[in-house]
Amino acid sequence: MNFDLDLDLGLALHDYEKRENKKKMESKNYLSLSLGPSKDDDEENTITQNSLTSPSLESSISNSMNMMKKEIGDEFEVEIEKVPITRIGNVDEDGNSRKKLRLSKEQSEVLEENFKEHSTLNQKQKQALAERLKLQARQVEVWFQNRRARTKVKQTESDFEVLKKCCETLTEENKKLKRELQELKSMQTVVATPFYMQIPAATLTMCPLCGNNKNGSKAR
DNA sequence: ATGGTCAATGAGGGGC
């Protein structure tokens, strides 16, 4: 069975997974995979499973296949029987799940390319991208939301580093300026003080202005 | 075991 998925099936991912998980619970569900010899990541792979209707399921499975291909090697032609669907989702007691989708390398690259062009998408762009990547529009939307958030975090981190550096530089500059100011102040004191006042009083034998000596008598 | 990553979820708010 090829991945010719009908996006208009209107099957909500969550509902699908609930059903799928219930099925899994009921009858230890297994995948039967048939991997082609392609060296290209996803395109040539085929997969066999009942009710394969979710794009995210496709992603999960193609990711699983990628991992297996990685382990097996590039040249292979294998039939894998009874592979547990461990990567599709864990199931709680109610049969609810929250699967962890891992986007394929190709999907991520395309999304990244689009994000470089515009960090937000309008409805049309979103839909087109979703169809191209065989994802749900909501998934594309979420990816962009998370991508914007990551960008913001990174930006904040780099802003922090820049400001930290800036702060250090300014602190150093401030110290330097304070030292200079101190030196200038002390120099100013020296210049503003008359020479006679710079001489220790004990060394004076007479008044430099009037010529009187210590005793008040006129020096000669 | 633990921490990082990231898809997904839900609350809350703004614009229309």
Added chain:
DNA sequence: GCCCCTCATTGACCAT
């Protein structure tokens, strides 16, 4: 009231 956003958080998965 709907849609879309940000933000905080959750939970699955992975590397160490």
